[in-house]
Amino acid sequence: MERDDIIEYSLHTHHSEEEGKKIRAKIWKVTAILTLITTVEIIVGIYAPRYLVTPTVWLLIKFGYIGLTILKAAYIVLVFMHLGDERKNLRWVILAPYGLFILYLIFIVLTEGTYVNGVWNTLM
Structure with missing residues (x-):
């Protein structure tokens, strides 16, 4: 039994094959860039464990x-x-409000983390 309620999206395309190739090339480019950045993050995470680097380098890794x-x-x-x-x-x-929010969030996390660490050290 053949279904007649399934939409065939390829019939509704409004671009030529050349434009389709450009779109697919852009998608592959985005995928490659995101994969490259993620690979860098993973390699740094594997080869720079906390106990092997100085505190300054570890801080740079976190901000990186x-x-x-x-x-x-x-x-x-x-x-x-x-x-x-x-x-x-x-x-x-x-994008600017999101960037400001992220900077504010980092500031709050660092401030509260320092406070909690100070209280924790006082209790121990």
Whole structure:
């Protein structure tokens, strides 16, 4: 029995094969960039365990992870949410509040973590 309620999306495409190739190339490019960044994060995580590096290097690694994660998130928003096709001012209006929120969140986490660590050391 053949179903007649399944939509065939290829019949509703509004672009040529050449434009389709460009779109697929863009998807592969995005996949490669995100895979590369994730691979760097994993390699650093494997080959730079905390007990092998100095506290300063460990702090740089942590901030590096935060930076790479924010970079991946911004790239995903720009590409998959089509924000990269918008005007520069609109991009900043949308991305800047998130960036400020992330910086504020990092500040709060570090401040509260330092406070809790101080209280914990006092109790022990």
